[in-house]
Amino acid sequence: MAKRIKIGLLFSYDENWIGGTYYILNLIYALKTLDDKNKPEICLITFKKEDYLLVSETEYPYIESYVIDEKDYNLKYYFHERVLNFIWRKLTKKILINKDLFVKKIPPVDLLFPANTDNAVLLSAKNKLRWIPDFQHVYLPVFFSEEEIQRRNNTFNVWAAKSDPILFSSNDAVNHFKQLYPNSSTQLFVLNFAVTLPSFTHLNLKTIKEKYNIPDRYYMCPNQFWAHKNHRVVIEAIKYIKDRNLSLTVVFTGKEDDHRNPAYTTELKKTVRDYNLDKEILFLGFIDRAEQLLLMQHAVAIIQPSLFEGWSTVVEDSKALNKFIIASDIPVHREQNNGNMEFFSPNNSVQLAEIIEKNYEKPTVPHPIDYKANVIKFGVDLLDICTKII
Numbered sequence: 001m002a003k004r005i006k007i008g009l010l011f012s013y014d015e016n017w018i019g020g021t022y023y024i025l026n027l028i029y030a031l032k033t034l035d036d037k038n039k040p041e042i043c044l045i046t047f048k049k050e051d052y053l054l055v056s057e058t059e060y061p062y063i064e065s066y067v068i069d070e071k072d073y074n075l076k077y078y079f080h081e082r083v084l085n086f087i088w089r090k091l092t093k094k095i096l097i098n099k100d101l102f103v104k105k106i107p108p109v110d111l112l113f114p115a116n117t118d119n120a121v122l123l124s125a126k127n128k129l130r131w132i133p134d135f136q137h138v139y140l141p142v143f144f145s146e147e148e149i150q151r152r153n154n155t156f157n158v159w160a161a162k163s164d165p166i167l168f169s170s171n172d173a174v175n176h177f178k179q180l181y182p183n184s185s186t187q188l189f190v191l192n193f194a195v196t197l198p199s200f201t202h203l204n205l206k207t208i209k210e211k212y213n214i215p216d217r218y219y220m221c222p223n224q225f226w227a228h229k230n231h232r233v234v235i236e237a238i239k240y241i242k243d244r245n246l247s248l249t250v251v252f253t254g255k256e257d258d259h260r261n262p263a264y265t266t267e268l269k270k271t272v273r274d275y276n277l278d279k280e281i282l283f284l285g286f287i288d289r290a291e292q293l294l295l296m297q298h299a300v301a302i303i304q305p306s307l308f309e310g311w312s313t314v315v316e317d318s319k320a321l322n323k324f325i326i327a328s329d330i331p332v333h334r335e336q337n338n339g340n341m342e343f344f345s346p347n348n349s350v351q352l353a354e355i356i357e358k359n360y361e362k363p364t365v366p367h368p369i370d371y372k373a374n375v376i377k378f379g380v381d382l383l384d385i386c387t388k389i390i
Contacts (some may be wrong), residue, residue: 032379048067170187195318197321235275302324
């Protein structure tokens with residue numbers, strides 16, 4: 001049997017960007033669907049043991065875990081260390097403090113992904129695959145600080161000038177790259193990810209509804225509370241509906257924190273109180289994943305109002321659950337459309353309200369989709385990309 005490809009995966013559990021965490025888990029599940037002879041060996045590089053325990057639930061057969069210390073991962077040389085190295089090099093022509101040494105803890109890999117940080121971990125990789133989720137900072141700069149915009153631009157400028165290949169999740173994102181960096185000769189790949197959902201059959205719907213005080217019929221908007229996720233248009237739509245003497249409920253789930261806009265969630269909740277929508281808009285916060293999926297499964301429909309996405313995890317979760325989706329009309333949502341979606345202009349709350357009201361009176365029945373085929377394709381396409389790079 002041919003030697004297995006060895007892929008180094010950088011992984012960390014991060015509630016502030018849970019989509020990134022789920023991305024790697026979904027990637028592993030997709031590789032698991034490959035024929036055994038084609039399954040690559042995974043070298044999982046984590047920052048704490050708990051991260052590996054989460055990944056171990058995938059039961060992927062060929063995986064090793066390497067936990068590295070964050071202080072080693074940070075290769076910043078402090079002023080006194082630079083001074084000592086300068087003096088030591090003058091005296092001995094050697095380096096006294098070498099933060100690259102810890103790469104010996106990690107075995108060589110054929111490909112490292114996502115290779116988004118230039119540090120010692122990357123030095124052990126024969127090939128590196130960068131990952132750019134999207135260019136939101138270019139098209140919606142109002143949601144970013146000047147420092148963050150500059151940091152991203154500097155990073156992507158370097159990547160565009162280097163030979164390391166770059167992965168995107170959508171054609172929309174890769175087209176943005178080509179528009180922004182028309183002279184780049186970097187190899188570009190598009191990989192539409194698909195999701196593998198954990199089981200939630202052990203949960204009782206009635207119990208979960210009682211836990212969160214949710215009525216029989218409701219809509220779900222399961223997005224983290226970042227300003228670009230556009231929760232406000234949903235609130236305005238529900239106010240419009242209530243003003244027309246129809247009361248219905250939307251359940252918001254997701255971590256209620258946006259480091260770029262700390263007041264975002266507070267302002268949303270104040271608007272809900274001012275509109276007297278406390279019974280219509282429910283904020284559940286960051287809840288258990290299985291509970292969230294159970295509630296999504298039994299919602300009238302899923303609302304995805306985002307202003308910008310690289311490839312929406314909410315849409316993929318909903319497709320995996322075979323749910324009808326009311327989505328903002330942005331290019332990437334059109335790209336993700338499986339025929340079970342209806343679109344509204346992302347800043348038109350009246351249009352959204354009319355779609356919700358129509359759907360509430362006569363819910364749209366989604367046509368069945370073999371979503372498992374998407375997961376299999378995710379794994380096959382990923383392996384194909386790895387083979388082309390290696």
